Amino acid sequence: MSQFGLSLRVIMSSFELSSLFLLILLFPSFHPKGGASASASAEEADALLKWKVSSGNQDNTLLSSWNLQSNTAKNSSNLPCTWAGIFCIGGSVNWLNLSKSSIKGSLDSCPFSSLTNLQYLDLSLNQIFGSIPPQIGNLSKLIYLDFSVNQLSGEIPTEIGNLENLTRFALGRNQLSGSIPPVIGSLGNLVTIYLQYNYLTGPVPPTLGNLSRLEKLLLFQNHLSGSIPPEIGNLISLRSLIFFGNNLTGEIPNSLGNLTDLNVLHL
Known part of the structure; x- marks a missing residue:
C-alpha cells in the first residue's frame, strides 16, 4: 500500500473512533448492545x-429479528428497539446501522418520513x-449519514440542505452523477464530506468555503x-483536501496557504 493510501486509511479510522465516542457522549442513555426502556412507536x-x-x-438472515414475533413477554413493548441494527432513545429509533448487512434494493420505500428522531444512519457497504x-x-x-460503497445513482438531492445538524456526509464509491449541490455549503456543522469515486x-x-468546521473534503476520482x-x-x-482524478484546470489558488492545519493535500 502507498504511503498516501496508508495515511488516508489511518485518518478515516481515527475519525470513525472519534465519531463513535462523540455520539456516546452526546447520548448517555445509548449503549451499542442494549435496547430502549420505552416503547418505540x-x-x-x-x-x-x-x-x-x-x-x-x-x-x-441478518434482518431475521425484524418481525412482530421476535419479541418476548418481557420486551413486547420494545419493538423495533430490539431489532438488529436499531437502537433507541426515549423509545424512538435514534440509531440505524445496517452497514455490511447484505441489504439490497432501493431507498424508494425507506421510511425517512417516519423516523423523525433518527440521528445516525449508516447503510454503507x-x-x-x-x-x-x-x-x-x-x-x-x-x-451522521453514510451511504458509502453501494450502487446509488442519479443526482444528490438538494433536500440534503435541510439536514442542518449533519456532521458526516459520506456517499463515496457509488455511481452518483450530476453536480455537487451548492446548498451543501449551508450545512455549517459538517466535519467530513466524502464524495470520492463517483x-x-x-x-x-x-x-x-462557508463550512468553517470542515476537516476532511474528499472529492477525488470524479x-x-x-x-x-x-x-x-x-x-x-x-x-x-483530496481532489485528484478530476478534470480541474487553472491555477492553484494562493488562498490554500491559509490552511495551516492541513496535513493531507492531493490535487
Whole structure:
C-alpha cells in the first residue's frame, strides 16, 4: 500500500473512533448492545417492516429479528428497539446501522418520513441501488449519514440542505452523477464530506468555503471541472483536501496557504 493510501486509511479510522465516542457522549442513555426502556412507536416498526419487504430483504438472515414475533413477554413493548441494527432513545429509533448487512434494493420505500428522531444512519457497504429520495431531507435531526460503497445513482438531492445538524456526509464509491449541490455549503456543522469515486460533474461549489468546521473534503476520482475556488482557503479547520482524478484546470489558488492545519493535500 502507498504511503498516501496508508495515511488516508489511518485518518478515516481515527475519525470513525472519534465519531463513535462523540455520539456516546452526546447520548448517555445509548449503549451499542442494549435496547430502549420505552416503547418505540408502532408507526416506526410498521414502516421499517414495509421497507424490509418492499426492498426485497425479507429473506435476509441478518434482518431475521425484524418481525412482530421476535419479541418476548418481557420486551413486547420494545419493538423495533430490539431489532438488529436499531437502537433507541426515549423509545424512538435514534440509531440505524445496517452497514455490511447484505441489504439490497432501493431507498424508494425507506421510511425517512417516519423516523423523525433518527440521528445516525449508516447503510454503507451494501447493495443498494437507485437514487437517493428527496425525502432524505425529512431527517432534520440527522447527525451522521453514510451511504458509502453501494450502487446509488442519479443526482444528490438538494433536500440534503435541510439536514442542518449533519456532521458526516459520506456517499463515496457509488455511481452518483450530476453536480455537487451548492446548498451543501449551508450545512455549517459538517466535519467530513466524502464524495470520492463517483461520476460527479461540474464545478467545485464555492459555497463549500462557508463550512468553517470542515476537516476532511474528499472529492477525488470524479469528473469535476473548472478551477479550484479560492473560497476553499476559508476552511481554516481543514486537515485533508483530496481532489485528484478530476478534470480541474487553472491555477492553484494562493488562498490554500491559509490552511495551516492541513496535513493531507492531493490535487
